[in-house]
Amino acid sequence: MTASPKYPSRRPRNLPALLYAALAGILAAGTVLAAAELAGSFFTARARPLIALGSAFIDFTPLWLKNFAVETFGTNDKAALFAGMALTIAVLAACAGILAHRRWGLGVAAVLIMGAVIVACVVTRAGASPVDAIPTVLGTAVGIGVLRGLIRRTPAAESGESGGGRPPAPLRNRPTRRGFFTAAGLTVIAGTAAAAGGRAIAAARNTTASFRAALKLPAAADPARALPAGLQSPVAGVTPWLTSNADFYRIDTALSLPEIDAETWELRIHGMVEEEVRINFAELLDSPLVERHLTLTCVSNPLGGDLAGTAKWLGLPVRELLARARPAADADMVLSTSVDGFSASTPLEVLQDDRDALLAVGMNGEPLPPVHGYPVRMVVPGLYGFVSATKWIVDMEVTRFDAQTAYWTDRGWAQKAPVKTMARVEVPASFARVPAGPVDVGGTAWSQQRGITGVEVSIDNGDWQPAVLAAEASVDTWRQWSFRTDDLSSGNHTVRARATDPQDGVQTGARADTVPDGASGWQSVQFMVE
Known part of the structure; x- marks a missing residue:
């Protein structure tokens, strides 16, 4: 049916335009972003606008949304946040285009505001300078030119409006859809080429990969103890006891891996100390390094989550450098800072006791992978990573908790976060289908600095029964376990697990969210016997 002349369609006549x-x-x-990316490839990595904008987007993302991204997407949280940022930019840019169509001056103002926001994001990054704003300024100028060209080619509305407040052009000179989409297509091709070219040039200028590939780590003055036999659970499907570098979890705030020249890297220890200490990479490698197997755990790890891993780390004990600095008697915290501005607040006493808190340079026999902190990071057993495991570390300030705060404590997380005792069920997986009869159950438990002395399993909310513990490498590494059920009938079943440590006893069954100091409770896994 067609609309009656008496009741014409209410669809805005200028909607297509x-x-x-x-x-x-x-x-x-x-x-704007593509041109700035290309120009930024000739500057330092801090001048790249997309990363600066993304970092600011993460910083201003509400805490609940960050937590949702980590818990929902795990190690893909950055991709999810990038998608959210892209959607936000697209909506704002669409509004700017509509403003430019109606009043060109307003459209220009919108693009200039966008450029100014990106400039602010760039120049406020850690280590940035005003010069780093040049690529964004150039990109903004190019973006205004592109917007002008596309608006001029916008097909006129049905009413004859030509946009920008101009009268309709003569019929033979009016923009067409073909002309607009041709210009749009050329813009996409040019922008894609500029962005790809910028990344290629930046990669070619980055010497981090070649230097790391040629780096030969020194032998440890204090090598790791030989691992005992029987560390791995006999249940098929349980995670490997030693986590490979490729499989080790990554949770941090860096959208782009910092490009650090190890030859010029330096760590500064200062603040409430009697003597400021500086050490470069060559001096660090020449120090008496120790090698230890340590399990790290992320505070964002939910019950049964995989944000934990064990690796062999090579590094210098932090207490040795602190001993050289001689902290003041009333100092109680070390604020460690990454090259990208991230910071963590670690209790000073933890870095001075006999635990193996390291400035690590090696991981599983090779230099630290860039995603895990190359060239130097902190590794502290017994604490969640957000208060201890600073990657790409360049600064350590000895201070007090009542005087300084860190990245995540500013966002509502705890100041001190010892790792909680936890047992994880890995086999059977959630909603797995297994054949009738006895069912093999297996998993991993951890309680760094305390160790695991027992794991118990409950089937279908029945009595707790002891599991068989695998061998223990040290109290700072996780421990695997196994259990075989009696014959189970067909249908749905549930398995729970809880661990025991010698200091705090049985793992608490009280459920707690990851915020502010780590999840707690007993994991429950449902599976089906066929």
Whole structure:
């Protein structure tokens, strides 16, 4: 049916033109970022606007949304946040395009505001300088030119409006859809080429990978003890006891891996100390390094989560450098800072006792992978990573908890976060289907600095029964376990596990969220016997 002349359609007559204008705004915003990315490849990594904008986006993302991203997407949390940022930019850019179509001056102002926001994100990054804003300024100028060209080619609305407050052009000179989409396509091609070229140039100028590939780590002055036999649970499917570098979890705030020249890297220890200490990479490698197997755990790890791993670390005990600095008697915290501005607050006493808190340079027999902190990171057993495991570390300030705060404590997480005792059920997996009869159950438990002395299993909420513990490498590494059930009938079943440590006893069954100091409770896994 067609609309009656008496009741004409209420659809805005200029809607198609506004859609073209919105697309023009989105393409112009993409051009701003692509052109700035290309220009930024000739500057330091801090000048790259997309990463600066993404870092600021993460910093201003509400805590609940960050926690949701980590718990929902795990190690893919950054991709999810990037997607959210891209959607936000697209919506704002579309609005800028519509403004430019209606009033060109307003559209220009919107693009300039966008450029100013990106400039602010760039120059406020750790270690940035005003010069690093140049690529974004150039990209903004290019974006305005692209927006102007696309708006001029926006097909006129049905009413004859040509956009930008201009009268309709003569019929033979009016923009067409073909002309607009041709210009849009060329813009996409040019922007894609600029972004790809910028990344290629930046990669070619980055010498981190070649230096790391040629780096030969020294032998440990104090090598790791030989691992005992029987560390691995006999149950098929339980995670490997030693986590490979490729499989080791990654949770941090860096959207782009810092490009650090190890030859110029230096760590500064200062603050409430009698003597400021500086050490470079060559001096660190020449120090008496120790080698230890240590399990690290992320505070964002939910019950049964995989944000934990064990590796063999090579590094210098932090207490040795602190001994050289001689902290003041009333100091109680060390604020460690990454090259990208991330910070962690670690109790001073933890870094001075006899635990193996390391400035690590090696992981599983090779230099630290870039994603795990190359060239130097902190590794502290017994604490969650957000208060101890600073990657790409460049600064350590001896201070007090009542005088300084760190990245995550500013966002509502705990100041001190010892790792909680935890047992994880890995086999059977959730909702797995297993054949009738006895069922093999297996998993991993950890309680760094205390050790695991027992694991118990409950089937279908029945009595707790002891599991068989695998061998223990040390109190600072996780411990695997196994259990075989009696014959189980067909249907749904549930298995729970809880661990015991010699200091705090049986793992608490009280459920707690990851915020502010780590999850707690007994994991429950449902499976089906066929």
